[in-house]
Amino acid sequence: MDVLLNAANAALLLAHDIRRDAEIALLLLGPPDPPRLVRIRGDRVRAYQPDIRSNAALVRRALERGSRIEREVSPGVTSSKSSLDETLDRLGPPFVYLKEGGPDARETGLPDAATFVLSDNMDLTAEEERTVLARGASTIGLGPMSLHTEHAIAILHNELDRRRR
Ligand SMILES: C[S@@+](CC[C@H](N)C(=O)[O-])C[C@H]1O[C@@H](n2cnc3c(N)ncnc32)[C@H](O)[C@@H]1O
Numbered sequence: 001m002d003v004l005l006n007a008a009n010a011a012l013l014l015a016h017d018i019r020r021d022a023e024i025a026l027l028l029l030g031p032p033d034p035p036r037l038v039r040i041r042g043d044r045v046r047a048y049q050p051d052i053r054s055n056a057a058l059v060r061r062a063l064e065r066g067s068r069i070e071r072e073v074s075p076g077v078t079s080s081k082s083s084l085d086e087t088l089d090r091l092g093p094p095f096v097y098l099k100e101g102g103p104d105a106r107e108t109g110l111p112d113a114a115t116f117v118l119s120d121n122m123d124l125t126a127e128e129e130r131t132v133l134a135r136g137a138s139t140i141g142l143g144p145m146s147l148h149t150e151h152a153i154a155i156l157h158n159e160l161d162r163r164r165r
């Protein structure tokens with residue numbers, strides 16, 4: 001959960017604001033009741049703080065709902081039981097898969113708006129990777145070091161921010 005909450009903070013927070021054009025989709029595929037998808041939209045979420053304990057409560061409340069139908073459980077926070085395939089359907093293309101050792105994003109370029117797929121502290125399984133690539137995802141790398149997910153997101157945001165200025 002720490003990995004997910006830190007990733008959510010990196011995706012959504014600026015020093016004194018929230019990234020209203022960003023959304024984080026947290027897909028939980030482990031026990032006790034997989035698959036579970038919690039999405040947090042920067043343009044709708046209220047009272048989102050850097051404090052990961054409050055955010056843990058927000059996500060925990062979202063996880064109390066175990067329906068396949070996606071519902072907004074609090075402003076900007078939606079919950080559903082969604083597989084990886086269903087999650088990619090909900091988020092939509094273009095997909096960009098961030099993979100250590102992938103072609104350098106500074107050389108390949110980056111789409112301005114995309115669904116960026118990262119794993120947590122373990123790599124995607126071969127089957128998960130096939131699922132993502134079958135959607136026509138491009139694969140990119142962020143340099144030679146293996147990074148924590150939240151740091152990879154921060155660097156990705158920075159690359160996108162620089163391109164937008
Ligand atoms: C901690 S890493 C995955 C586990 C890591 N392979 C290990 O052996 O512990 C978390 C995720 O961040 C992204 N990531 C980390 N470093 C990256 C890099 N240099 N380029 C692109 N993505 C990276 C990838 O999506 C990666 O799966």
